[in-house]
Amino acid sequence: MSFFSLISTVIVGVLFFIIYFGLSNFILDLVCKFKSNSVALENSVRAIIFIAPAFLVLFMFILYPVFETVRLSFYDKFGREFVGWNNYLWALNDPNFRRSILNNLGWLLIVPTLSTFFGLVIANLTDKIWWGTIAKSIIFMPMAISFVGAGVIWKFIYDYRGTGDQQIGLLNAIVVSLGMEPQAWLTISIWNNLFLMAIMIWIQTGLALVIFSAALRGIPNETLEAARIDGASEFRIFWSIIIPFLERTILVIWTIITILVLKVFDIIYAMTNGEWQTEVLANLMYDWMFRGGGDSGRGSVLAFCIMIGVIPILVWNLYRHRQEQKNEI
Amino acid sequence: MKFKLNLSSIFSQLLLLFFVILWITPTFGLLISSFRDKDQLAISGWWTSLINTEVSEIHRTKGKNEQSKENEVYFIRGNLFKEDKGKKILSFGVTSKNINAYMVGEKAVLKDKSEIVVFENGDYEWRSENEFKKKKGRRIFITAKSPPSFTLDNYKEVLFEAGLGQAFLNTIAVALPATLIPLIICSFFAYSLTWMNFFGRDILLATIIASLVVPLQMSLIPILTIYNDLGALFNIEAKSFPGIWMAHTGFGLASTTFLLWNFMKSLPNEMLEAAKVDGASHYDTFVRIVIPLSIPAFASIFILQFLWVWNDLLVGLVFLDKHPSEIILTAKLKELLGSYGENWEILTTGAFISMTVPLFIFFSLQRFFIRGLVAGSVKG
Numbered sequence: 090m091s092f093f094s095l096i097s098t099v100i101v102g103v104l105f106f107i108i109y110f111g112l113s114n115f116i117l118d119l120v121c122k123f124k125s126n127s128v129a130l131e132n133s134v135r136a137i138i139f140i141a142p143a144f145l146v147l148f149m150f151i152l153y154p155v156f157e158t159v160r161l162s163f164y165d166k167f168g169r170e171f172v173g174w175n176n177y178l179w180a181l182n183d184p185n186f187r188r189s190i191l192n193n194l195g196w197l198l199i200v201p202t203l204s205t206f207f208g209l210v211i212a213n214l215t216d217k218i219w220w221g222t223i224a225k226s227i228i229f230m231p232m233a234i235s236f237v238g239a240g241v242i243w244k245f246i247y248d249y250r251g252t253g254d255q256q257i258g259l260l261n262a263i264v265v266s267l268g269m270e271p272q273a274w275l276t277i278s279i280w281n282n283l284f285l286m287a288i289m290i291w292i293q294t295g296l297a298l299v300i301f302s303a304a305l306r307g308i309p310n311e312t313l314e315a316a317r318i319d320g321a322s323e324f325r326i327f328w329s330i331i332i333p334f335l336e337r338t339i340l341v342i343w344t345i346i347t348i349l350v351l352k353v354f355d356i357i358y359a360m361t362n363g364e365w366q367t368e369v370l371a372n373l374m375y376d377w378m379f380r381g382g383g384d385s386g387r388g389s390v391l392a393f394c395i396m397i398g399v400i401p402i403l404v405w406n407l408y409r410h411r412q413e414q415k416n417e418i
Numbered sequence: 419m420k421f422k423l424n425l426s427s428i429f430s431q432l433l434l435l436f437f438v439i440l441w442i443t444p445t446f447g448l449l450i451s452s453f454r455d456k457d458q459l460a461i462s463g464w465w466t467s468l469i470n471t472e473v474s475e476i477h478r479t480k481g482k483n484e485q486s487k488e489n490e491v492y493f494i495r496g497n498l499f500k501e502d503k504g505k506k507i508l509s510f511g512v513t514s515k516n517i518n519a520y521m522v523g524e525k526a527v528l529k530d531k532s533e534i535v536v537f538e539n540g541d542y543e544w545r546s547e548n549e550f551k552k553k554k555g556r557r558i559f560i561t562a563k564s565p566p567s568f569t570l571d572n573y574k575e576v577l578f579e580a581g582l583g584q585a586f587l588n589t590i591a592v593a594l595p596a597t598l599i600p601l602i603i604c605s606f607f608a609y610s611l612t613w614m615n616f617f618g619r620d621i622l623l624a625t626i627i628a629s630l631v632v633p634l635q636m637s638l639i640p641i642l643t644i645y646n647d648l649g650a651l652f653n654i655e656a657k658s659f660p661g662i663w664m665a666h667t668g669f670g671l672a673s674t675t676f677l678l679w680n681f682m683k684s685l686p687n688e689m690l691e692a693a694k695v696d697g698a699s700h701y702d703t704f705v706r707i708v709i710p711l712s713i714p715a716f717a718s719i720f721i722l723q724f725l726w727v728w729n730d731l732l733v734g735l736v737f738l739d740k741h742p743s744e745i746i747l748t749a750k751l752k753e754l755l756g757s758y759g760e761n762w763e764i765l766t767t768g769a770f771i772s773m774t775v776p777l778f779i780f781f782s783l784q785r786f787f788i789r790g791l792v793a794g795s796v797k798g
Contacts, residue, residue, distance in 0.1 A: 237769075
């Protein structure tokens with residue numbers, strides 16, 4: 090498509106929604122001028138105008154699909170015939186599925202832990218140092234980069250050339266300069282998962298860092314001063330004052346990264362496409378969505394497995410929301 | 419006590435420096451690589467391009483046809499380098515057994531009593547009492563210092579030949595509406611959740627909070643089915659720009675609404691009550707009071723959603739064709755990663771082009787970005 094037709098499609102698309110809101114409210118105002126006796130009716134019509142688009146989108150893209158995916162997981166590959174638990178049984182016996190579950194668990198254990206840990210440590214370091222802001226910017230920067238872009242960046246780190254050739258991957262260059270054999274890092278089973286996780290940690294530490302930095306500013310200075318006067322070491326202050334104060338923030342960051350990690354797709358798809366035992370649920374699901382014309386039953390089972398992972402967080406969020414609502418009243 | 423404090427300060431500075439270097443090195447390597455000559459890129463690490471590197475090369479002098487005669491002495495003069503790349507010769511040799519037998523400017527005496535001098539910039543002078551007879555020149559082995567050299571050629575190639583320019587436009591055509599549409603409809607939605615009373619409001623709010631964490635994988639198959647059915651029904655393309663806009667709107671709806679709701683909740687109630695007393699409708703209140711007050715929140719949410727859409731791969735793969743007129747940057751990059759596995763110059767440059775917009779936004783609007791993230795961190 091040419092540049093101008095792209096631009097005009099974009100403008101028409103956005104204008105459509107602006108005109109919808111402007112026009113429908115204008116018409117409502119006009120009608121109400123003549124029939125000004127029913128304020129209640131006016132308000133409910135206006136509420137419908139305000140809510141309708143968002144609600145329709147919410148329904149079509151989130152609510153309906155959630156139930157539909159659960160339903161499809163009990164149907165055959167075309168979604169026509171009921172097959173009971175067959176898709177689930179298939180998954181349990183599929184070596185790729187088992188591998189994905191194990192890998193996803195590994196990702197869930199390691200990535201949120203290390204990202205949160207590094208974020209917390211770096212946030213504390215930057216807090217006291219005059220060039221901390223610049224350091225924060227640099228460590229936060231990978232957050233702006235796409236996972237695929239990050240994949241290309243790290244492909245350069247992990248690149249492998251045969252023994253004797255000059256290594257152009259940084260990791261192998263270091264390894265060789267230390268007198269060891271170069272390795273094809275991404276093909277070493279089990280360990281290669283760690284090398285892929287490193288990419289995610291590299292990206293998500295920035296997120297943890299900025300949120301911790303904001304939270305650190307909330308710690309009252311008097312408390313820290315008092316502890317210092319009492320002769321507490323910096324390490325002691327970190328463990329006994331800062332960590333307990335940030336408990337809630339740590340939990341929040343942990344859940345954000347956990348949700349991200351459950352859905353991890355781009356990195357695997359771009360770097361190994363699940364080969365060499367690096368398969369994860371989201372990549373396997375993408376695979377089954379299109380493999381052999383697509384299998385909606387098996388794809389749905391895999392999607393549902395990711396969903397099961399977020400359900401505890403979902404319930405906890407709802408519970409917390411209710412507590413907040415109660416407190417406000 | 420004071421000494422101890424200083425020590426710990428130095429230690430933290432060093433530790434932080436270590437982290438900073440660790441974090442920036444990968445990106446820095448990509449940036450350098452994207453400007454390197456594509457032949458060098460494939461055979462040497464990017465770090466070697468930052469310093470003067472020593473290279474050993476073989477060149478050949480000119481042959482007998484180029485000789486000149488001055489005062490009964492025969493000369494062959496010329497320059498060993500075909501093009502000037504700023505290389506500086508350190509030493510040279512005339513046999514492969516001893517490739518740096520002579521320093522620059524030193525006279526090398528050959529078997530036939532002729533003499534060769536090679537200078538730093540590659541100029542040479544071959545002097546002989548007898549006429550030169552060989553048609554082919556002599557091989558000269560040199561060791562030279564090569565300065566860092568960078569080029570924009572990769573960028574030209576990638577933008578205009580590899581099709582990344584079009585992918586860049588496509589990504590803009592996806593990302594702008596996919597950011598603005600949710601912003602528009604969610605701001606009305608958030609307003610009504612905050613300031614209007616209607617039946618089922620609390621349930622709707624709880625639904626939004628639940629939807630925040632629903633993985634988008636749950637939606638892919640049913641929505642793709644709907645799109646395919648619609649496409650077949652109306653005989654239109656199932657994969658289209660409006661289709662992906664709405665998909666992104668759907669996936670960003672919960673977080674956009676939640677962030678806006680969170681913000682609007684904190685607006686002063688009195689101001690809105692006053693407007694109501696003055697007889698302003700909800701629409702007027704929204705447009706004249708709430709929107710101007712919400713600009714900072716809009717900015718943060720715009721950046722978050724825009725970066726999300728710009729960097730997305732999965733939604734783009736599922737809801738758009740891989741045809742050049744529709745393919746987005748991340749999908750294109752993935753394609754290059756597969757097919758051009760060894761063409762590093764296309765890959766590095768392409769990756770860097772895909773990062774330009776996010777990095778620009780990041781450096782110019784970092785404050786809003788962070789504010790949005792921190793506000794968003796309230797959600798799970």
